[in-house]
Amino acid sequence: MFNWTTTTIINSLEDATTGDKLVKVWKNAENGSGFSGSYPVIKIKRDHTFEARYITNVYKAAAKEPVKCKATLDFVKIVKKLKALVEAGSISPQIYGRLAFYIALEGSEESIYANDMYQKGKPFSIGFGPVTITKDSVVEDAAKAIVKNLVKNATNAIYGKRLFKLTANGETSVVLEGTSEFQRFNFINVAVDDSSEEVLVSDYNFFFENEDSGVSGIKLDERGQNGFGTYLYMIRNLQLPTIHNTRWLHLKEDEKPVVGAKYTQYIVNYCAPSMANPGLTVVGQHNMSATTHVFWVNENVADQFEAFLVDAGINPEAVALAEGNKVKDNTKAGTEFPVNHEQTVEHTKSKKAAGSASDRV
Incomplete structure (x- = not known):
C-alpha cells in the first residue's frame, strides 16, 4: 500500500512554555501511561506514544560535517x-x-x-x-x-x-x-x-x-562530502525556509532547525495491531500497521534522548553513512532505513528489540 512516515525535530527535552518533559518512559504500562499491561511505554513529544513491544528496529546515524573538494x-x-x-x-x-x-x-x-x-x-x-x-x-x-x-x-x-x-x-x-x-x-x-x-x-x-x-x-x-544533520541539510531536506517556518513565533517554534547545530538521526520502525480494523475475525486474520518515525535530535540532548530509549529497553543500532551515491544494501534502502538521495547507508545485521512484533506474527 503506502509508507506512513513522520519526521520530528527535537531541540530540547522540555516544553519551552510549560516546562513539561517531552520524553517520558513508563517501565510498566499500567503505571500512568494509559495502556494496560506490564511492558514499557515511551512517549516522545506530543504526538508519539510507543509500546516497546511493538518497536521492531531503531537506527541511529550521527551528524557528519561537510567537506569541500x-x-x-x-x-x-x-x-x-x-x-x-x-x-x-x-x-x-x-x-x-x-x-x-x-x-x-x-x-x-x-x-x-x-x-x-x-x-x-x-x-x-x-x-x-x-x-x-x-x-x-x-x-x-x-x-x-x-x-x-x-x-x-x-x-x-x-x-x-x-x-x-x-x-x-x-x-x-x-x-x-x-x-x-x-x-x-x-x-x-x-x-x-x-x-x-x-x-x-x-x-x-x-x-x-x-x-x-x-x-x-x-x-x-x-573529493568532497555532503553534510548530514547540519543546519543546511535540515532546511534543504526537512523544513523549507519559508516565511511561515522562519517568522517569529511560528507554529512548532521548538522544531525550528538551529543555525550551527548538528542533529543525530533516529529512525523508529513500529509494527502494531491496527486499532481501527483489528482483524477479520471470521477467518482469524490479524491486521498490523507498520509505520516509520524519524527523529532529528540536537546533539546537545542526543545522549539524554538515547538514555530514555535504553531505559525503555530499546537499543539503537548505529549505522555508518557511506560515501558516494551507491546504495551498499538495496534490501535496506528506503524500507527499514529511508535513505535521502544525497546519502547512502551501510548496514550491519539488524538487532531486533526483545519481544518485537516480527517475533510473534
Whole structure:
C-alpha cells in the first residue's frame, strides 16, 4: 500500500512554555501511561506514544560535517614535464598554457551549473603565459612565474559569485578548492598550446582514477562530502525556509532547525495491531500497521534522548553513512532505513528489540 512516515525535530527535552518533559518512559504500562499491561511505554513529544513491544528496529546515524573538494598542483613537477617536451622538440620554448577543470554537483541542482547534459556542471579555464622554458631554465623559477600568473588570472573567473578558490601554496604550487560542499572535481588538467595543437601535460580524471601518479603534479586532496544533520541539510531536506517556518513565533517554534547545530538521526520502525480494523475475525486474520518515525535530535540532548530509549529497553543500532551515491544494501534502502538521495547507508545485521512484533506474527 503506502509508507506512513513522520519526521520530528527535537531541540530540547522540555516544553519551552510549560516546562513539561517531552520524553517520558513508563517501565510498566499500567503505571500512568494509559495502556494496560506490564511492558514499557515511551512517549516522545506530543504526538508519539510507543509500546516497546511493538518497536521492531531503531537506527541511529550521527551528524557528519561537510567537506569541500580540494586539489593541489605542484608546478615543479609540471614544469619538469614541460621542459622535457621542449628538449624533445614537441613544443616551443615560449609557452602559453591553461589550467582547465570541470566542477560537477552531487546533491544539488543549482541552476548556475545548468548545461545540456544530464548532470549539472561547469567547465573553467585559467590561462597563463607567456613563460619561456629552455634546457637551461631553472625549473623553480619557471614554476614561480606560472603560479603567480595563475593566481592573478583566477580573479577573472567569476560567474556572478566565486565558485572556486585558487591560492598559492608557497611559491611553486597552488591549491584549488571548491566553495560549496556539493561541488566535485571531475577532471583537472594542465595543457599548453603549440601552433594549432593542444598538448596535455598533466591530467587528473575522476572517472579513470588517474590522480597523481608521482609525476603528474596534480593530487586530489579531498573529493568532497555532503553534510548530514547540519543546519543546511535540515532546511534543504526537512523544513523549507519559508516565511511561515522562519517568522517569529511560528507554529512548532521548538522544531525550528538551529543555525550551527548538528542533529543525530533516529529512525523508529513500529509494527502494531491496527486499532481501527483489528482483524477479520471470521477467518482469524490479524491486521498490523507498520509505520516509520524519524527523529532529528540536537546533539546537545542526543545522549539524554538515547538514555530514555535504553531505559525503555530499546537499543539503537548505529549505522555508518557511506560515501558516494551507491546504495551498499538495496534490501535496506528506503524500507527499514529511508535513505535521502544525497546519502547512502551501510548496514550491519539488524538487532531486533526483545519481544518485537516480527517475533510473534
